[in-house]
Amino acid sequence: MALTHETLLEGSKMWGLFYLIGFSICVLIYTFLPSNRERFERAEREIFDEDDGPWK
Amino acid sequence: MGQLTTGERDFGAIILIVLAIIGIAMAAAGRADVLGIHGAMVLLYSLALLFVLFSGAFGTSPSPARLTRYYDDPIKVGVGLTLFWAIFGMFIGVWAAAQLAWPSLNFDTSWASFGRIRPAHTSGVIFGFGGNALITTSFHVVQRTSRARLADQLSPWIVLFGFNLFCLIAISGYFLGVTQSKEYAEAEWYADIWLVIVWVTYFVLYVRTLARRKEPHIYVANWYYLAFILVVAILHIVNNLAVPLSFAHAKSYTVWAGVQDSMVQWWYGHNAVAFFLTAGFLAMLYYYLPKRAERPIFSYRLSILSFWGITFFYMWAGSHHLHYTALPHWVQNLGMTFSVMLLVPSWASAGNALLTLNGAWHKVRDDATLRFIMMAAFFYGLSTFEGSFLAIRPVNALSHYTDWTVGHVHAGALGWVAMITFGSLYTLVPAIWKRERMYSAVLVEVHFWLALAGTLIYVFAMWNSGIIQGLMWRTYSPDNTLVYSFVDTLLAMYPYYIARAFGGLLFLIGAIVAAYNIWMTVRSSATATLPLDEDLPVDEKPIGGATPTPAE
Ligand code: HEM
Ligand code: HEM
Numbered sequence: 346m347a348l349t350h351e352t353l354l355e356g357s358k359m360w361g362l363f364y365l366i367g368f369s370i371c372v373l374i375y376t377f378l379p380s381n382r383e384r385f386e387r388a389e390r391e392i393f394d395e396d397d398g399p400w401k
Numbered sequence: 402m403g404q405l406t407t408g409e410r411d412f413g414a415i416i417l418i419v420l421a422i423i424g425i426a427m428a429a430a431g432r433a434d435v436l437g438i439h440g441a442m443v444l445l446y447s448l449a450l451l452f453v454l455f456s457g458a459f460g461t462s463p464s465p466a467r468l469t470r471y472y473d474d475p476i477k478v479g480v481g482l483t484l485f486w487a488i489f490g491m492f493i494g495v496w497a498a499a500q501l502a503w504p505s506l507n508f509d510t511s512w513a514s515f516g517r518i519r520p521a522h523t524s525g526v527i528f529g530f531g532g533n534a535l536i537t538t539s540f541h542v543v544q545r546t547s548r549a550r551l552a553d554q555l556s557p558w559i560v561l562f563g564f565n566l567f568c569l570i571a572i573s574g575y576f577l578g579v580t581q582s583k584e585y586a587e588a589e590w591y592a593d594i595w596l597v598i599v600w601v602t603y604f605v606l607y608v609r610t611l612a613r614r615k616e617p618h619i620y621v622a623n624w625y626y627l628a629f630i631l632v633v634a635i636l637h638i639v640n641n642l643a644v645p646l647s648f649a650h651a652k653s654y655t656v657w658a659g660v661q662d663s664m665v666q667w668w669y670g671h672n673a674v675a676f677f678l679t680a681g682f683l684a685m686l687y688y689y690l691p692k693r694a695e696r697p698i699f700s701y702r703l704s705i706l707s708f709w710g711i712t713f714f715y716m717w718a719g720s721h722h723l724h725y726t727a728l729p730h731w732v733q734n735l736g737m738t739f740s741v742m743l744l745v746p747s748w749a750s751a752g753n754a755l756l757t758l759n760g761a762w763h764k765v766r767d768d769a770t771l772r773f774i775m776m777a778a779f780f781y782g783l784s785t786f787e788g789s790f791l792a793i794r795p796v797n798a799l800s801h802y803t804d805w806t807v808g809h810v811h812a813g814a815l816g817w818v819a820m821i822t823f824g825s826l827y828t829l830v831p832a833i834w835k836r837e838r839m840y841s842a843v844l845v846e847v848h849f850w851l852a853l854a855g856t857l858i859y860v861f862a863m864w865n866s867g868i869i870q871g872l873m874w875r876t877y878s879p880d881n882t883l884v885y886s887f888v889d890t891l892l893a894m895y896p897y898y899i900a901r902a903f904g905g906l907l908f909l910i911g912a913i914v915a916a917y918n919i920w921m922t923v924r925s926s927a928t929a930t931l932p933l934d935e936d937l938p939v940d941e942k943p944i945g946g947a948t949p950t951p952a953e
Contacts, residue, residue, distance in 0.1 A: 358731075365713070372709040376702050385705075388618045389697040392546060392688065397832075398470050400548040400615035 404463045404474060405454075409555040413454055416559065420447040427591070430649040435577045436591065439570050439651070446566055471544045473833050475557035477923075479537030480830060482565055483822070484916040486533055490525025491909040497522050498902035502895065512576045520575045520587045526814065527585065527677060529568045534822045535681040536561060536603070539626045541829055542688045543607060546623060547614030556606040563599035567592055579651050583666050585673050586640050590653040593641040600634045621704045625684035628712050632676040640669035660727045667722040675715035678813065679781075682821050683711075686754055686778065689825040693771050694764060699756035703749055710746025714739050721792035724801065733794065740792030744785060751782035769842070769849040773824030776853060780816025784809060799875070804894070805867025808860050815856040815908055823848065823915055830919050840921035844914055851911035858904030866897035 375381065405413065424447060427440025497518050500506045507513045544551060551557055571588035574580070580587045588596075607630055611619060643653040657665045691698050698704060720728060720736030755778055758765055765771050787809050791800050800806060827845055831838055839845055873893065876884040 368709075368713065372706065376705050384618050385701045388616075388620050389691075389701045391616060391618075392620060392691060393695070393697075397545075399468075399544070399550045 403457055403460070404467050404472070405457075405554055406463060409553070410454060410458055413555055413558070414451060417447045417451045417454065421451070431651070432649075434649065435574060435579045435651040436649065438577065439574065439591070442570065442573065443566070446569070450562060468550060470550070472551040472554060472557065473541075475551075475561050476537050476540050476829070476833055479533055479540070479561055480826065480833075480919065482561070483530060483533040483537055483826070484912070484919065486525055486529025486568065487819075487822075487912045488909070488916060490522060490530050491905070491912055493518050493522040493525055495902060495905045495909050498898065498905050502898035502902055511578065517575050517578065520580065520584075521572050523585060524568065524571050524575070524587065527673075528571070529565075531678065531682075531818055531822070532564060532568070533561075534685075534825070535626075535629065535677075536564060538685050538689075538825055538829060539607070539630075539681070541833065542620075542622050542684065543610050543626065546616065546620035546688065547611055548616050549610060549613040552606055552609035552613060556602050560599060560603045560606060563595070563602070567596045567599060570595070574651070581641070581643065581653065581655070583640065583655070583669075585670055586637070586666070589651050590641070590643050590645045591651070593637065593643075597634070597638060600630070600637065604630050604634060620688075621698075621701065621708060622684040622688040624708055625680045625687065628708075629676050629681035629684070632672060632680070632712075636669045636672050636676070640665055663723055663726065664720065664728060664732070668716075668719040671719035671722060672715055674813075675711070675718075678818050679715075680711065682777075682818055683750055685821050685825045686750070686774065686781075689821075689828045690754055690757060690774050690778075693768070693774060693824070693828050694758055694761050696757055696761055699753050699759070703753050707746040707749040707753070710749065711743070714743045714746065718743060718792070721797065724794045724797045737792050737794055741789050744789040747785035747789075748782055751778050751785070754778035754781075769845040770824055770827040770839075772849055773820050773827065773852070776849075777817050777821035777824060780812055780820065780856070784813035784817055787812065799871040800867065803867040803870040803874075804863045804897070805871065808863030808867055811856070811863065812860045815852070815859060819908070819912075820852060820856075823852065823912075826915070826919065830922055834923055836922055836925060840918050840925050844918040848911045848914045848918070851907045851914065855904045855906070855908030855911060858907065859901050860904075862897040862900040862904060866894050866901075869893055 421444050424440045424442070424444030427443060428437050429440070431437030431440055496506065497515060500515050500518070504515075507515060507518075511517070540551060540557060567588070570592045574589060574592070575587060579589050581589055586593075607627060611623060611627075642656045644656060645651075645653040655662055687698060687704060717739040718736050720732045721740045722736075724733050724737075726733075755775070758771075758775055761771075765775050790796055791806070791809060800809075827839055830836070870890050870893070873885040873890045874883075878884050
């Protein structure tokens with residue numbers, strides 16, 4: 346099969362779509378993974394900790 | 402720079418000496434070419450910094466106790482630089498606006514012609530003001546959210562002073578007539594190479610600091626900063642690939658040709674909007690908004706989803722700048738589709754910010770700083786909605802080439818970028834200088850109303866003039882000839898151009914008020930300071946403030 350502009354185009358359009366879908370699924374899993382819940386809730390509150398110096 | 406160790410000082414001196422030698426080489430090779438002038442500037446700049454470095458070299462060596470505190474000296478200088486560039490860039494903006502109303506304001510000189518001061522404005526505000534604000538706040542946020550001190554004490558200075566050297570070279574070059582003719586990437590090859598070095602240092606510093614974090618999770622604001630740093634590096638390198646005429650000439654030619662060149666340029670251009678003017682400022686939003694409102698972000702998960710949405714979708718949206726061009730139709734469609742999809746993560750961020758404030762509206766009413774941040778989120782929502790709309794091809798047929806685009810730009814630039822920056826600065830300055838509050842709350846209030854009025858006048862003037870322009874250009878008579886000549890449309894613009902210059906002037910005055918207020922806060926007597934806990938730097942002196950870099 347010759348590597349023409351058209352084949353490259355088809356390929357990139359198709360793989361682009363799969364890439365987008367796969368990527369979205371990964372992001373959704375990461376965001377809603379129950380084991381991450383605590384980590385996110387902690388992150389949300391941590392920034393209010395007022396001790397103004399690096400931790401040791 | 403008082404905290405530098407001997408080793409860091411020596412290394413800094415070596416870098417500056419090498420830079421000075423490069424300056425001499427550029428001056429010698431370039432001679433009368435602009436490259437020669439820039440060589441002289443590089444030389445003077447590095448000698449001035451070398452002087453500053455040496456003048457502190459024989460003091461007492463820094464106490465080891467400094468390592469138990471955050472490293473805030475570069476932040477203090479960065480605040481001063483941000484304000485300097487804000488006033489410079491906006492002054493040039495008002496001047497450019499006035500020139501469009503009264504063209505003789507170029508005084509018949511080449512250096513002050515519109516084509517030269519326009520890039521001086523855009524680079525001055527985007528890179529000078531925006532860039533310094535991003536670097537400064539990122540140093541603050543990364544340390545606080547990681548609970549770690551910056552990884553070393555030299556590279557923050559390389560980043561800060563190196564970046565400002567880039568800004569100086571770029572902007573002085575435009576006045577002298579040097580340009581690559583790529584919007585937002587006008588600076589020539591040697592400035593571009595320098596920026597790559599600075600930017601890689603920035604990236605490495607940021608990652609090293611994150612690696613030292615004591616907090617297990619990396620707070621979302623850092624993701625946005627990191628996306629900003631990383632993507633800007635990629636964009637900058639790809640778009641600026643060029644071959645100079647010779648090493649003795651400022652002029653270069655891009656390696657990209659024809660429609661590829663346009664596509665690369667607007668892939669760069671739009672992502673500059675996305676990652677320079679949006680991602681980093683969203684980082685400010687996600688840190689300073691909860692801090693100021695004293696409420697956690699409405700939904701942390703939503704902030705993660707919108708992060709990936711924005712980073713992923715923006716990458717594909719650039720072609721909406723090239724509707725109805727030689728660019729293949731499907732590429733235009735792709736850009737259009739992704740631009741419309743972009744509205745979802747954009748509004749998710751804006752909504753997340755506004756919902757965070759839900760229940761704290763009394764604070765928004767009383768606190769002008771929080772109101773700056775709230776308005777910024779509002780204008781972010783507005784300009785992204787407008788952007789998605791403008792990206793639809795038939796709408797773009799009307800808006801492209803008109804002042805509507807300029808209106809969209811400044812709804813984003815004044816309403817979003819500048820307002821979030823000032824809101825962040827008013828939160829950061831008292832925190833860094835350990836003051837209880839700003840010198841004057843009234844002046845913050847005055848600034849807020851000047852900024853809001855200025856933005857609204859500017860944006861409404863441009864919406865009106867843009868749509869009128871667009872409609873006049875496409876009005877045909879029954880026998881298919883254009884009804885209006887170009888000069889007719891110019892006359893119709895005249896009142897709007899005056900209004901825009903006036904709105905911009907209000908915004909500029911607001912920035913000057915901010916600089917004064919911050920300067921007075923820094924100078925305010927120790928009575929106004931917070932209780933002196935052991936967290937205070939030993940050698941508390943207000944360095945930086947509103948002082949420009951030595952070479953200016
Ligand atoms: C004092 C306030 C300001 C005034 C009076 C002003 C004025 C102007 C003028 C007259 C232009 C040229 C428009 C044209 O060519 O028709 C312009 C362009 C531009 N300005 Fe501003 N500006 C201001 C603030 C800002 C700020 C704070 C930013 C960014 C953070 C900004 C970003 C831009 C950009 C990106 C463009 C190029 C727009 C395009 O190519 O469509 N401006 N501005
Ligand atoms: C969902 C988000 C956004 C979308 C889809 C979008 C879309 C667009 C479109 C379609 C144009 C006009 C292109 C043309 O006709 O040439 C444009 C121009 C522009 N937008 Fe946006 N925009 C968005 C958000 C923003 C934001 C938040 C800013 C921030 C400051 C911004 C800054 C600009 C600038 C500077 C230009 C002018 C580019 C030039 O020099 O021609 N945009 N945008």
